[in-house]
Amino acid sequence: MLRAQLSRTLCVFAANRMTRLRAFPFVLCVLAAAAGCSRKTESASAAPQAQKQPVEVTSVVRRDLAETLTVVGSIAANESAALRAEIAGQVREVFFDEGQRVTKGQVLLKIDDSELRAQFAQAESRFKLAELSLARNQGLLETKTVSQADFDRANAEFSTATAELSLLRVRLAKTEIKAPFDGVVGGRSISPGDYVTPASVIAQIDDLSRLKIDFQIPERFIGKIKQGTSFTLRSRTLDASARVQGEVYFVSSVIDRATRASEVKGLLVEPPAGLKPGMFANVEIVLDVRKDALTVPEGSILASVRGAQLIAVKDSGSDKIAEFIPVELGLRARGFVEIVSSKTPLDEQQSIVAAGVGSLILFPGAKLDPKPLKAEIKKAE
Incomplete structure (x- = not known):
């Protein structure tokens, strides 16, 4: 009986194995069909990549590039002084009106000198x-x-x-308060009959024949500022297009430890009447000028782990393709970047991708559909 049961088991095993062998070609056919479908799907998905990528292009241009620094400054009078008496006494008479223009040596106030x-x-x-x-x-x-x-x-x-x-003659002369220079007298704080001392401020006098401006320069730029450096001043009190020219006449020899900046003073050339001492203004200083520099828009620079790159438009038969060019950058000013050097020589008027280089799907050899740069960007250039 045991022999008969063993015989039946061997027969079932043999039958199952034959069934598996017969099904194997069918499995191979199914796998081949699936592979064929996969290849068709991949080729179908690869088809859009062969399409041309629309891009905005511009040309590499040579231009003068200026490195500028904008800081905030405070306008001051050419000369400014607080009028005070050198001796104490009662004010006998005041010889000026508030806001009056006076000349150097003019008597402005008289102190009682009867005792003297x-x-x-x-x-x-x-x-x-x-x-x-x-x-x-x-x-x-x-x-x-x-x-x-x-x-x-x-x-x-x-x-x-x-x-x-001689001593009494000098003391008598000090009873007359005179203008130390030509200028405009401000509001007075005393009247005839008041008692003044050397600590009493009678009025403020300002020389407005020319104006100065005081501002701070960060220490990293101080080496580019010197006497004679020109700058342009803009103020909210003036028209947006108004520019006042000035020239640096003083650069401090020390750096402030608290601000890490140095004090700089400049003179304004022919300031308009709208500028007054005490106002603040924006000062734009030209630090350096690069003549005939090779420049591109900042938006055309692709920053990567390999460094800065430009995407040039290269001819390939009837197509335009992308060529990635590593470059070394220099000065940046007003939306443009100086190209100091590049591994592939760049010629003037070379077409490059001008915008969106970080968001477009581009790679070396990608086909491009160049479009002119937008009109508003060209206008900015």
Whole structure:
């Protein structure tokens, strides 16, 4: 019985194996068909990649490229001073109006000097007496009537009287407050009858014959600023197209540790009436000018792990294809970049992809459909 059961098991195993062998060609046919469908699908998906990629192109151009720096500055008068009295006293009279234009040496205010004039008259009497005494002793000394000690005493009294008279003359002159330079007097803070001291500010006087501007330059640019460097000033109080020219006349020799910047001052050439001391303005300084530089728009630069690249439009028979050119960049200014060097020589008027290089699906040899650069971008150029 065991022998019969073993025989039936071998027969079933043999039958199953024959069935598997018969099904194997069918499986091969199914796999081949699937592979064929896969190849058709891949070729169908690869077909759109062969289509031309529309791109906006422009040309490599040579132009003068200027490196500029824009900072904020504060406008100041050519000269500015706070008028103060050198001696204390009561204001007798004010000789100027607020906002009046005055000249150097003009008397603006008078302090009561009655007491000083009395002292001056007293000192003047002593001076005259000392002068007569000295002259008398001079004659007596020649005749040996007085001693040398008496003559020396008379000479000393004369010198003292002279010095005292000079001192009171100076103090009397200080009772008159005069304009230190030509300028415009501001609002006054005193009136006749007020008592002023050397700490009292009478008024502000400003020389507006020319204007200055004070600004800070970061330390990394300070080596490019020197006396005579030109700049352009723009202010919100002026028309948007108005530009005021200026020239640097002072560069500080130290760097501020707190701001890491250096103080720079400049003079404005023929400033308009709209500019006033105390206003702030934008100062644009020309740091460097590259003559006849090879330039491209900033949007045409492709930044990658291999460095900066340009995508040039190259002729390939009847097609236009993409050529990736590694480049070394230089100065950037007003939306343009200087091309210092490139592995493939770039000629002027060479067509390059001008915009969207980071978002377009491009690769070396890709077919391109060049389009002119947009009109507004050309206008900006």
